[in-house]
Amino acid sequence: MLESYIKERRKSRDILLMTHIVMGYPSFEDSFEIVRQMVEAGVDLMELQIPFSEPMADGPVILKANQKALEKGSSLTKCFDFAQRVAKEFPIPFLFMSYANIPFKYGMEKFSDKMAKINIKGAIIPDLPPEEGEDYIRAMNKNSLSPIYIFSPETSDERLLYLSSFASGFVYCLARKGVTGKKTAFSNDLAVYLSKCQKATNLPLAVGFGVKDKADVDYLKGKADIAVIGSRTIRIVEEKGVAATGDFIKSLV
Amino acid sequence: MKNRGYYGDYGGAFLPEILVATFDELEKEFERIKKDPSFWKDYETLMSSYSGRPTPLTFAGNLTQKFGGAKIYIKREDLNHTGAHKANNVMGQGMLVKQMGKKRVIAETGAGQHGVATATMAAKFGFDCTIYMGEVDVLRQRPNVFWMEQLGAKVVPVKDGTRILKDAINEAFRDWVTNMDTTHYVLGTACGPHPFPEMVSYFQSIIGKEARKQILDAEGRLPKRVYACVGGGSNAMGLFSGFFNDPVELIGVEAGGKGLNSGRHASRLCSNDASAGIAQGYKTYFLQDDDGQMKETHSISAGLDYVGVSPILSHMHDTGKARFESATDTEVIKALQLTMQKEGIIPALESSHAFARAFKEAPCLSKEEAIIINQSGRGDKDIFTIADAVDDPEWKEFIIEKANEYNA
Numbered sequence: 001m002l003e004s005y006i007k008e009r010r011k012s013r014d015i016l017l018m019t020h021i022v023m024g025y026p027s028f029e030d031s032f033e034i035v036r037q038m039v040e041a042g043v044d045l046m047e048l049q050i051p052f053s054e055p056m057a058d059g060p061v062i063l064k065a066n067q068k069a070l071e072k073g074s075s076l077t078k079c080f081d082f083a084q085r086v087a088k089e090f091p092i093p094f095l096f097m098s099y100a101n102i103p104f105k106y107g108m109e110k111f112s113d114k115m116a117k118i119n120i121k122g123a124i125i126p127d128l129p130p131e132e133g134e135d136y137i138r139a140m141n142k143n144s145l146s147p148i149y150i151f152s153p154e155t156s157d158e159r160l161l162y163l164s165s166f167a168s169g170f171v172y173c174l175a176r177k178g179v180t181g182k183k184t185a186f187s188n189d190l191a192v193y194l195s196k197c198q199k200a201t202n203l204p205l206a207v208g209f210g211v212k213d214k215a216d217v218d219y220l221k222g223k224a225d226i227a228v229i230g231s232r233t234i235r236i237v238e239e240k241g242v243a244a245t246g247d248f249i250k251s252l253v
Numbered sequence: 254m255k256n257r258g259y260y261g262d263y264g265g266a267f268l269p270e271i272l273v274a275t276f277d278e279l280e281k282e283f284e285r286i287k288k289d290p291s292f293w294k295d296y297e298t299l300m301s302s303y304s305g306r307p308t309p310l311t312f313a314g315n316l317t318q319k320f321g322g323a324k325i326y327i328k329r330e331d332l333n334h335t336g337a338h339k340a341n342n343v344m345g346q347g348m349l350v351k352q353m354g355k356k357r358v359i360a361e362t363g364a365g366q367h368g369v370a371t372a373t374m375a376a377k378f379g380f381d382c383t384i385y386m387g388e389v390d391v392l393r394q395r396p397n398v399f400w401m402e403q404l405g406a407k408v409v410p411v412k413d414g415t416r417i418l419k420d421a422i423n424e425a426f427r428d429w430v431t432n433m434d435t436t437h438y439v440l441g442t443a444c445g446p447h448p449f450p451e452m453v454s455y456f457q458s459i460i461g462k463e464a465r466k467q468i469l470d471a472e473g474r475l476p477k478r479v480y481a482c483v484g485g486g487s488n489a490m491g492l493f494s495g496f497f498n499d500p501v502e503l504i505g506v507e508a509g510g511k512g513l514n515s516g517r518h519a520s521r522l523c524s525n526d527a528s529a530g531i532a533q534g535y536k537t538y539f540l541q542d543d544d545g546q547m548k549e550t551h552s553i554s555a556g557l558d559y560v561g562v563s564p565i566l567s568h569m570h571d572t573g574k575a576r577f578e579s580a581t582d583t584e585v586i587k588a589l590q591l592t593m594q595k596e597g598i599i600p601a602l603e604s605s606h607a608f609a610r611a612f613k614e615a616p617c618l619s620k621e622e623a624i625i626i627n628q629s630g631r632g633d634k635d636i637f638t639i640a641d642a643v644d645d646p647e648w649k650e651f652i653i654e655k656a657n658e659y660n661a
Contacts, residue, residue, distance in 0.1 A: 053414065053547040054532045056426050057269045063413055076544045100267055100531040105545030127267045127534065131257060152271040154433075159273065177271055178431035 002045075002093055002121045002146045002169035006204045006225060009044055014221040016044035017252060018206055020097065020230040022065040023048050023082050024074025030242050031082065034233070037246035039090045042253055044226070047124060048086070050079045050098035057126040059181035061231040076106065084118035093121040095148065100128040103136065112139035122146030122169045130166045137166055148172050151197050160200035170204040170226060173197050175211070181231030184210025186219045194223045217252050227252075258447020261571060262529065263537045263564030266446040272426075275433040280448045282353055287455065296345055300459065303377070304334040304344065308460075310467035310625070315595040316612075323477060323618035325611065326625045327598065328464045330488065337601065337630030338460060338488045339370040343439060345456030347374040350437045357381040357436040361425045363390055363418035363484065364556035364603065365397025366630055367441030372406035374439075382406040385424040387417040390555045397634055415549050418484075418559045422533050442485025443563035446534035450565050454490040461495020464625055472623050478502040478614065481627040482606040483522070483577070484556045486563030488629035493575060502576065505566060506610040508552030509579030519550035521562045522570045522577035529567075537564045553582040553638065554602035556630075580609035586642045588612055589632060601630035602638060 009016055019038050021031055035046065051069040055062065087094050096115065103111035103125070115123065122145055128136060133147070140147045146169030151160055153176060164171065173194060175184045184190075197205055207220050208228030217227045229252070236248045258264045268276055286292040300306040309332065313325040330338035343360075350358060358380045362368030368384040375382035384401050388410045391398055401408050414420035422445070429438045443453040468476050479496060481489035483505040493503045510518030513526075521527040521538040530539035532547060539561045540548045552558040569575040580588070585602060588609035592598055600608055604627065611626045618624065632639065640648040 052545070054419065054423055056423055056533065057271075057430070059427070060413075067414065070546060101539075101541070101545040104531050104536075105528075105541070105543070126269045127531070129266075129268055129270065129273065132265050132267050150270040152273075154271055154274045156274065163270075174271060177433070179427050182431075 001144070003203060005093055006170055010204070010225055013044075015217060015224065016226045017042065017217070017249065018045045018047060018226050018228045019043050019233055019249070020047040020049060020228070022051055022062065022069050022234070023079045024051065024069035024072060025065040025234075026068065026237065027072065028074070028078065028082055030237070032086065033242050034237065034245050035086050035090065037242075038249055039092055041246040041249035043092065043249055045093045045095065047095050047097040048079070048083050048120075050076065050096060050102050052099040052102055055099060057179060059179035059231060061181040061234050065234050076102065080114060080118060083120055087119040096120055096123040098123070098125060100125055100132070108135040109139040112136070112143050112145060115145055116143040120145075122148050124148040124150070124172060126150060130163065140168075150174060151200070153177060153193050157196070157200070160197065164201040164203070167201060167203055170206050171197065171201050172206045172208060172228070173224065175207050175209045178209070180209060182210060186216055191223055214252050258451060260565045260568035263535075263567040264447060264450060265536050267531050267534050267536065268446055269430060271430045272433065275429070276446060278353070282349060283448045283452050286349060286352070292348070296348060296456070297459070299344055299348065300341065304340045305332055306459065307463040307467070308332045310464060310471065311598070312471065313596050316592065319595060320612060320615040322616040322620065324472070324620070324623040325615060326468060326471070326476070326623055328460060328492065328625055328627045330460060331600065331604070331628050331631035335366065335370045335373050336634065337366040337370065338457060338491060339367040339441060339630070340373070341459050341491065342441065342453050342456045342487060343367070343370040343374045346437070346439045346452070347378050350380065351378055353437065355435060355437045357383075357432065358439050359383045359385065359425050359428050359436055360439040360441060361385050361418065361421035362397075362441065363387070363421070363558060364554065364601070365390065365394035365401070365634065366556065368401050368406070368408070369397050369404070371439050371441070372401040372404035375406060376404050383428065384408045385411055385421040385428070387411050387415070387421050389416045390418070390421070393638060394555055394634065395637070417550070417555070419533065419547065419561070426533070442487040443490045443565060444485045444533070444535060444537070444561055450535070450563055453487050454494060454565060457487050457491025458494040460488065460491035460627065461493060464492060465495040468623060468625060474623070475499050475501050476625045477618055477622040478504055479625045479627070480504045480506060480607040480611045482506050482557060482603050482629060483562060483566060484508070484559050484603060485561075486566045488627055490563060490565060492625070492627045503569070503574065504610060505575055505577045506606040507577060507579045508554060508557035508606060509581040509584070510551040510553070512581055513579060517551040518579065519552045519558050519560070520579040522566065523579050533561060535564055537561050537567045538570070553585060553642065554606070554635075556601070556603040557606065578610050580606040584609040586639070589639065590643065598628070599632040600628045601632045602635045604629045605632070
């Protein structure tokens with residue numbers, strides 16, 4: 001179970017790291033090498049994004065990575081094969097991240113069965129709120145997989161509790177409004193918001209959107225369980241090459 | 254559970270969490286104005302003093318004679334201020350924004366008509382305004398870009414994805430998730446998450462309300478069929494809604510592009526290339542591949558070049574409440590030329606799709622019967638595209654000379 005893995009792992013670490021890649025960007029070989037370096041550098045869990053042509057919640061960096069991956073022929077079949085391979089090779093939990101149309105088109109139940117079969121532990125689907133996700137939630141529960149839900153600074157207290165009632169594994173807290181890959185102010189407001197999130201759930205909290213360096217990760221210690229590094233690693237790959245990812249991760253812990 | 258805007262299997266609100274509160278507020282406000290009879294009254298007053306409503310229903314005597322069948326009437330949405338039905342939706346949402354106390358509006362635009370209408374509304378109501386427009390559309394609709402900027406709007410060319418309407422919608426959503434406290438997204442068509450399909454159709458229903466009354470006044474009977482082009486579907490919803498409870502056949506005409514077998518079209522409901530999917534916050538028929546990736550679309554008209562379609566129309570398609578056809582780029586140009594020459598009326602390329610289909614069917618109907626074509630917009634905005642399509646040598650010469658003047 002994802003939740004017990006996180007809680008166990010937290011006993012020996014102040015904060016865990018979750019990173020994100022777009023499968024097939026810049027290529028599947030590169031994606032594999034990035035995963036290898038990240039795991040060796042100490043990443044605790046990873047999001048594998050299945051690229052989608054309309055990634056509404058993503059900012060320019062991940063948006064472009066989605067497009068490039070698709071242009072280079074990243075398909076759902078190739079993503080499943082890749083995910084199966086890394087889940088088998090590396091000893092950390094992997095999650096899918098994508099948009100609702102991908103599992104919807106494949107079939108919600110079939111998609112979840114496939115995840116269970118290839119040992120993917122959960123999924124983050126930002127445009128599938130619980131109100132629209134009945135089939136998805138049922139299929140995930142059937143396979144003991146975690147549907148990861150998102151808290152935002154705009155979410156009312158009442159809705160935080162509503163979302164927690166469906167959440168499993170951990171809760172993903174957006175550090176701010178906006179899309180991925182923009183600047184976040186790590187301020188007192190964030191701390192107040194996170195303590196509100198904590199009250200709404202017993203699950204571990206992950207914080208993402210704008211986490212970019214050691215100072216940000218340190219700030220989150222004691223306030224959250226997982227720091228999520230998303231767009232930043234894609235930028236590192238673009239600027240310094242695949243070989244630089246391991247060192248970047250090591251610089252965060 | 255509260256109403257999430259489902260029409261059969263289609264619609265819904267597939268929202269990122271960050272926007273849930275914003276949509277809750279929008280829905281609440283929309284429900285409030287729907288129940289307030291003074292809002293609709295104020296809306297009609299505004300539309301009559303600012304946008305020339307009611308727009309006429311023109312009897313097209315020469316076209317009727319040419320086809321020798323049903324009497325052809327044209328609902329003149331082109332005579333709205335800014336030249337298209339888009340004004341109906343935009344002014345209604347503008348009034349709502351004013352009541353919500355927001356100070357900034359954003360919008361996507363394809364052909365540019367919705368962008369121009371939004372920029373006009375923003376100028377009138379005193380809002381800041383940003384318009385997102387695919388780079389491809391910026392190139393093919395330059396005159397509208399010029400007007401939007403002159404009206405004080407900021408036009409942002411969208412360089413991601415296929416660089417057309419759907420990409421502009423994604424980009425507008427990205428703006429909105431950052432600025433929802435101050436900003437309202439004036440979605441231009443009857444698509445997107447609930448309550449947009451319902452709200453946009455509500456404001457556009459003014460078309461159908463007028464048209465029904467006008468045809469009864471003119472003919473003393475209901476029309477046999479009514480025709481509207483379908484991009485997102487707002488002008489079609491507007492006209493159709495006037496006849497929902499009548500024995501009138503509703504025909505939506507999609508962009509056939511280079512032909513339905515060419516793979517280069519934007520026909521979601523009348524081709525076999527689309528299937529149910531979820532994108533841009535709602536569920537409907539999308540032109541997509543087996544993995545669920547959206548396909549490239551093609552149409553001579555920027556306003557019909559859209560990968561999805563109103564969930565309300567998808568439901569009407571499945572239940573047989575409306576019939577959907579397509580018209581190819583070539584048929585559309587022919588219909589446009591004929592309408593200009595016979596009636597002195599210049600329909601937009603989008604609207605010309607409805608004309609093309611109506612011309613095919615009119616001869617099969619009896620002379621006692623009447624049909625209505627919705628002229629959703631005027632065609633003079635399309636001067637560059639139309640001039641290319643009719644391959645006018647003198648126009649080309651003029652453009653070359655004009656360019657030389659700038660180069661001198």
